Amino acid sequence: MHVPFRKMHGLGNDFVVIDARARPIAISARRAAALADRQTGVGCDQLIVLEPSDNADVRMRIFNPDGSEVEACGNASRAVGVLLANERADGATRIETLGGTIVAHAHAHGISVAMGRPRFGWDEIPLAYAMDTLRMPVGWEDLESPVAVNVGNPHVVFFVPDCGAVDLARLGPIIETDPLFPRKINVNVATLTGPDAITLRVWERGAGLTRACGTGACATAIAAMRRRLTGRKVVVTLPGGLLTIDWDDADQIIMTGPATTSFTGAFDEADYPA
Structure with a gap:
């Protein structure tokens, strides 16, 4: 049929x-x-x-x-x-x-x-054991101290000087399957390019490198806001194009794009x- x-x-x-x-x-x-x-x-x-x-x-x-x-x-x-x-x-x-x-x-x-609302508790990501999710005391080679956030699915976000220089095809699957993440993890590498602008690349759990990841853009924007790197409205540039992410007064993440x-x-x- x-x-x-x-x-x-x-x-x-x-x-x-x-x-x-x-x-x-x-x-x-x-x-x-x-x-x-x-x-x-x-x-x-x-x-x-x-x-x-x-x-x-x-x-x-x-x-x-x-x-x-x-x-x-x-x-x-x-x-x-x-x-x-x-x-x-x-x-x-x-x-x-x-x-x-x-x-x-x-x-x-x-x-x-x-x-929906972002979640930040170590057991809400989830992680294998308790730790600070705003500046995680862990690293993989040059990728260190990520932010963890759950936006419906789990993400770690690394802020780096040049996200294009990161060998994400190699490091992504290593981090995704680390025992620290019992349900695996989406891996984001991000670079601040302006007061409220971020360039982002994503290794997506179960899918690999992707041209765009909406939840990755949400997680990365929220991570930047939590660290006071940006305001509450951010434009995220992915290889496939732009998304606008707002974190509104009702604690809702609003993602806008085509x-x-x-x-x-x-x-x-x-x-x-x-």
């Missing part, structure tokens, strides 16, 4: 989106990895499956290319907000994720997503066994 999908991207971070609200589809780690494969599948950074929700407008499930299911994806949240904006008169879509319920608002300048459809298609369910 053929399953329709929509290929979407946010700043080059690309997704295969399956709307399974009317017709369920079984998604296993094996099937998710096969669909995400760029040589033999449809190809994507994440597979997104939309399902009915009892608590929101839609439930969004997120699968990495290795088949692992994760809690949050900022760029995918904007993509889903674009896809479902016409289903609500006010253009606001409540999206249930494993990391909590978020709200996407469609407007003339793109999509803004209220990503998302769009690349193409639509369908695959034969039998070609990708669950």
Whole structure:
């Protein structure tokens, strides 16, 4: 049986989106990895499956290319907000994720997503043992004293003089799988380029180097704000483009940026066994 999908991207971070609200589809780690494969599948950074929700407008499930299911994806949240904006008169879509319920608002300048409140406790990241998460007393080679923050999924942020000079393809997987992080970790290297401007590169847990990571931009902006390096509104430049991150008075992280459809298609369910 053929399953329709929509290929979407946010700043080059690309997704295969399956709307399974009317017709369920079984998604296993094996099937998710096969669909995400760029040589033999449809190809994507994440597979997104939309399902009915009892608590929101839609439930969004997120699968990495290795088949692992994760809690949050900022760029995918904007993509889903674009896809479902016409289903609500006010253009606001409540999206249930494993990391909590978020709200996407469609407007003339793109999509803004209220990503929820950041969490900073060592056991909320989580870390394997207690430590200060604002200046963690750990390091990997030249990457030292990161900030840890959970924005629906876990991140560490390193502020460095030149994030482009960091060998993130080598260090990223070492840090991601360190025993300090029992659920693994997303790794961000960031450079301040202005009073409220940051350049960022991200090694994404379960996916690797990515052109854009919405939750990484959120985590990095919050880390900079906590260290009083920036104000409460920051422009983050990733390899794929720009995101604006606000930390509002209600303790909500607001991420604003573009998302769009690349193409639509369908695959034969039998070609990708669950």
